[in-house]
Amino acid sequence: MNQTEKSQTIKNEELSAYKVKYDAEGFLLLDSFLSKHEISVIVDEIPQIKKIDPNAVIFEKSGEVRSIFVEVEKNSVIDAIVQNNDLIAIVSELIGSEVYPYQIKFNNKCAFLGEPWEWHQDFVFWHKEDGMPEPDALTVAIFLGDIHEYNGPMYLVPASHKAGLLSFQQYDSNLNDESDAFKEYQNSKPYISQLSSKLKYVLEEETIKKNIRENGVLSAKGAAGTLLFFHSNLIHASPSNLSPWDRNILFISYNSIKNHPPIELMKRPSFIANKSGSFHQLS
Numbered sequence: 001m002n003q004t005e006k007s008q009t010i011k012n013e014e015l016s017a018y019k020v021k022y023d024a025e026g027f028l029l030l031d032s033f034l035s036k037h038e039i040s041v042i043v044d045e046i047p048q049i050k051k052i053d054p055n056a057v058i059f060e061k062s063g064e065v066r067s068i069f070v071e072v073e074k075n076s077v078i079d080a081i082v083q084n085n086d087l088i089a090i091v092s093e094l095i096g097s098e099v100y101p102y103q104i105k106f107n108n109k110c111a112f113l114g115e116p117w118e119w120h121q122d123f124v125f126w127h128k129e130d131g132m133p134e135p136d137a138l139t140v141a142i143f144l145g146d147i148h149e150y151n152g153p154m155y156l157v158p159a160s161h162k163a164g165l166l167s168f169q170q171y172d173s174n175l176n177d178e179s180d181a182f183k184e185y186q187n188s189k190p191y192i193s194q195l196s197s198k199l200k201y202v203l204e205e206e207t208i209k210k211n212i213r214e215n216g217v218l219s220a221k222g223a224a225g226t227l228l229f230f231h232s233n234l235i236h237a238s239p240s241n242l243s244p245w246d247r248n249i250l251f252i253s254y255n256s257i258k259n260h261p262p263i264e265l266m267k268r269p270s271f272i273a274n275k276s277g278s279f280h281q282l283s
């Protein structure tokens with residue numbers, strides 16, 4: 001069965017309206033998409049998910065968990081969300097083709113200590129590290145708790161996806177200020193530098209200034225259960241979390257089935273980049 005023919009509750013007119021907004025802005029924010037119960041089922045599963053693969057748990061300098069990556073098909077609660085019919089209908093409409101899950105992760109920005117994400121575009125990582133040909137991919141951020149101006153919301157530059165892949169600075173190692181223990185951790189696995197607060201590919205300050213001058217900037221806020229869909233070339237970042245409230249998001253990135261990277265270029269572990277190129281394993 002075609003993905004978009006599966007049972008869905010969203011009407012075609014709604015999908016078309018979402019597509020118009022997404023094409024114009026590069027993102028779409030839908031509140032109350034998941035119920036409090038659906039969110040609590042995901043949150044309650046996190047301790048189990050953390051145990052799946054110790055390599056897939058990424059730490060911050062403080063020792064707090066920054067991200068937990070989840071390989072496709074390793075957890076039934078996550079697979080159910082990844083395959084949610086309404087979610088797939090929206091993502092397929094926005095990307096313009098059938099899709100498959102490319103990357104799944106939790107980002108936990110814990111109270112007082114959660115570290116920032118520097119300004120970047122996601123596509124540069126998928127293109128340079130995995131060989132993804134085109135930016136025909138997007139990410140859905142599922143808010144697992146309330147996100148407001150104090151607990152490190154994502155900053156988005158509307159319409160910046162239209163600029164395509166922008167010039168970036170590449171840091172193969174930018175650990176000058178870090179402790180020896182953190183340096184050792186960062187250097188222990190080559191992929192960690194793409195995932196920690198010292199990102200490998202960051203946008204240049206002039207690029208950020210120009211884009212914000214032209215398009216403005218906003219923060220993505222909402223109650224638990226809100227969904228944010230954002231284009232793989234949308235400029236985004238997020239600040240540290242100095243508030244007493246954790247900020248938790250489940251990110252599911254989807255790629256067009258026509259845009260799967262050549263398998264020989266996919267060197268990162270499967271929990272970071274799904275090598276299957278389809279939904280076929282999920283039933």
Ligand SMILES: O=C(O)CCC(=O)C(=O)O
Binds near residue numbers: 117154236249251
């Ligand atoms: O968790 C965040 O605030 C941002 C995450 C992000 O930008 C990313 O994973 O590419």
